[in-house]
Amino acid sequence: MDIPTHEDHADIREAVRDLCSAYDGAYWRKVDEERGYPEAFAQALTRGGWMAALIPQDYGGSGLGLVEASIVMEEINRSGGNSGAVHGQMYNMSTLLRAGSSAQKQAYLPRIASGELRLQSMAVTEPGTGSDTTKLKTTAVKRGDRYVINGQKVWTSRLQHSDLMILLARTTPLDQVKKRTEGLSVFIIDVAQALRAGMAVTPIRNMVNHETNQVFFDDLEIPAENLIGTEGQGFKTILAGLNAERVLIAAECIGDGYWFIDRARAYAGERVVFDRPIGMNQGVQFPIARSYVNVRAADLMRYTAAALHDAGQPNGAEANMAKHLAAEASWEAANACLQTYGGFGFAAEYDVERKFRETRLYQVAPISTNLVLSYIAEHVLGMPRSY
Ligand SMILES: Cc1cc2nc3c(=O)[nH]c(=O)nc-3n(C[C@H](O)[C@H](O)[C@H](O)COP(=O)(O)OP(=O)(O)OC[C@H]3O[C@@H](n4cnc5c(N)ncnc54)[C@H](O)[C@@H]3O)c2cc1C
Numbered sequence: 064m065d066i067p068t069h070e071d072h073a074d075i076r077e078a079v080r081d082l083c084s085a086y087d088g089a090y091w092r093k094v095d096e097e098r099g100y101p102e103a104f105a106q107a108l109t110r111g112g113w114m115a116a117l118i119p120q121d122y123g124g125s126g127l128g129l130v131e132a133s134i135v136m137e138e139i140n141r142s143g144g145n146s147g148a149v150h151g152q153m154y155n156m157s158t159l160l161r162a163g164s165s166a167q168k169q170a171y172l173p174r175i176a177s178g179e180l181r182l183q184s185m186a187v188t189e190p191g192t193g194s195d196t197t198k199l200k201t202t203a204v205k206r207g208d209r210y211v212i213n214g215q216k217v218w219t220s221r222l223q224h225s226d227l228m229i230l231l232a233r234t235t236p237l238d239q240v241k242k243r244t245e246g247l248s249v250f251i252i253d254v255a256q257a258l259r260a261g262m263a264v265t266p267i268r269n270m271v272n273h274e275t276n277q278v279f280f281d282d283l284e285i286p287a288e289n290l291i292g293t294e295g296q297g298f299k300t301i302l303a304g305l306n307a308e309r310v311l312i313a314a315e316c317i318g319d320g321y322w323f324i325d326r327a328r329a330y331a332g333e334r335v336v337f338d339r340p341i342g343m344n345q346g347v348q349f350p351i352a353r354s355y356v357n358v359r360a361a362d363l364m365r366y367t368a369a370a371l372h373d374a375g376q377p378n379g380a381e382a383n384m385a386k387h388l389a390a391e392a393s394w395e396a397a398n399a400c401l402q403t404y405g406g407f408g409f410a411a412e413y414d415v416e417r418k419f420r421e422t423r424l425y426q427v428a429p430i431s432t433n434l435v436l437s438y439i440a441e442h443v444l445g446m447p448r449s450y
Pocket of ligand 1: 218221431432437
């Protein structure tokens with residue numbers, strides 16, 4: 064297996080940079096201030112074919128792999144933008160591509176590739192169970208050719224800007240399965256239809272400009288053919304998507320990291336205090352240099368994790384490690400950048416405070432730092448399960 068490096072895929076980087084150059088700091092600042100959605104940017108990304116990056120060419124997509132998709136996400140964040148508004152489509156696609164039937168792929172993929180439909184949303188987390196996913200309480204009960212869904216989700220992102228949503232629900236009660244990871248199933252939900260038939264959505268105002276919601280299901284009936292993969296095996300089905308998500312998030316953090324480092328380096332060269340550029344002081348240089356070292360190291364793990372995914376090999380350990388290293392490195396770079404800017408780092412017009420808030424999220428979502436470390440301790444190092 065060839066593992067790419069940050070010097071590969073220059074053509075993709077160039078094209079995405081070119082697209083992003085039309086959406087500068089002022090654009091993202093305005094979206095952030097208005098708590099809006101970067102619709103013009105999402106449309107440009109769709110027109111450019113990037114939102115269909117992972118869809119095979121037979122279905123009208125670009126037929127790229129996760130390596131390339133991760134570069135798209137990295138470049139968006141590196142340009143000063145926020146992929147969080149659009150990244151859902153990439154990892155949700157991974158679930159549909161890997162586990163969807165050919166009828167489902169035929170029904171959805173060409174329409175997603177053309178931009179007619181968006182698959183941006185995934186509802187896993189619940190308010191009562193949090194990281195303890197297998198205890199989730201939303202149920203899907205089969206009645207004839209329908210499933211009836213009841214329960215509640217929280218932090219379901221981009222739902223108001225999505226036509227389709229991936230849902231994880233319990234189809235067999237926890238006390239009736241041998242392993243707690245069994246009895247969960249994945250469904251694809253038609254959002255507009257569901258809103259008329261028993262699904263309600265309440266937005267959550269939050270620290271970043273991230274469109275995210277509480278979702279309530281009250282006897283929502285969906286066709287049985289909306290089940291993705293095998294009933295009861297949904298945890299495994301969704302995990303492939305979650306590992307892809309971790310790789311993409313790692314790439315976004317790496318993009319953020321490079322953005323912070325570029326900004327800090329430039330500002331340190333311009334800002335004169337005590338009659339010399341502040342960048343002449345090692346106390347200013349070292350935190351920037353250290354975060355560069357860590358971003359580059361995280362980048363290596365991200366490429367390994369993405370290449371394993373594209374080769375169809377297990378990548379749980381690498382995806383988790385990449386996400387962990389990259390989220391830590393981008394947060395370190397964010398702090399180094401803010402410190403380099405001093406008081407000006409707090410002024411919205413420099414974008415540093417916005418990007419600082421945005422990159423902080425990735426210590427918590429889509430999986431918190433502690434849970435990554437628990438996974439590594441248990442599944443890689445063979446230590447006792449701690450929870
Ligand atoms: C802006 C935003 C967008 C999101 N988007 C989505 C989305 O689109 N879809 C979706 O399904 N979810 C989404 N999430 C949810 C996200 O995945 C969860 O917030 C995350 O997995 C953590 O779960 P929790 O918030 O319930 O924290 P909890 O599970 O309540 O954990 C709280 C804290 O306790 C720690 N902790 C818990 N158990 C242990 C343990 N055994 N050992 C050590 N530490 C522990 C955790 O690490 C964490 O720091 C989003 C969250 C946010 C904030």
